[in-house]
Amino acid sequence: MATRALMAELFQQWAEQHTPGATLQSVGGVEALRRLRAGEAFDVAILSSEAIRTLQRDGWVAPAGSVPLVESCMAMAVRIGAELPLVSTEAQLKDAVMAAGSIGYSTGPSGVALQQLFQRWGIEDAVKVKTVQAPPGVPVGSLVADGRVELGFQQYSELMHLEGLQVLKTLPPGTEVTTVFSAAINKDSPNSEAARRLLGFLCGPQTTAAMQRHGMAPCTNSQLDPGLLP
Incomplete structure (x- = not known):
């Protein structure tokens, strides 16, 4: 996709x-x-x-x-009108993930990498109840835009042209996924x-x-x- x-x-x-x-x-x-x-x-x-x-x-x-x-790099998105978290460091990104009410991710390689990042941080169990995997072929950004998830992660190329999103293209050092x-x-x-x-x-x-x-x-x-x- x-x-x-x-x-x-x-x-x-x-x-x-x-x-x-x-x-x-x-x-x-x-x-x-x-x-x-x-x-x-x-x-x-x-x-x-x-x-x-x-x-x-x-x-x-x-x-x-x-x-x-x-x-292709992984990016982060929130709904238009929502506050885009400050995530200039890895610690801030982890805090944003923990603070989010729900998190969307894909079935593709970016989703696998995101789960590995959660494992490295030791928060996999803590966030499991609030993670939503988009069905195959469904952009994570659509879940963010219609309010089904608060924070979404997917390839930047899949988020950049979707309406209703604020997209952070570059994740902080140590968390980039290419x-x-x-x-x-x-x-x-x-x-x-x-x-x-x-x-x-x-x-x-x-x-x-x-x-x-x-x-x-x-x-x-x-x-x-x-x-x-x-």
């Missing part, structure tokens, strides 16, 4: 120039991984690097058949040459402006392995 708008824009550019009949399906990472592991046909998967490694372990993607594309999203080619894809061309396009400098416009940044090591070139 974090890369949905970005990939829709970039894929349209690429398909119009190279493969007009190609299609893009955008679903949440949990659902995408479930469908791919169940054997649904695909040529290229764009998921968190952790999910891509799962596909590699399961044999759907060759060990050297992936490339990191984009970095998710890397990678692209991988199905090792049995019948369209492997076109898939390689797509990865080459996504790794190119022409995608940087779009990534930044959608609240993300290109991976500094986003270079296509020569073995993946068509």
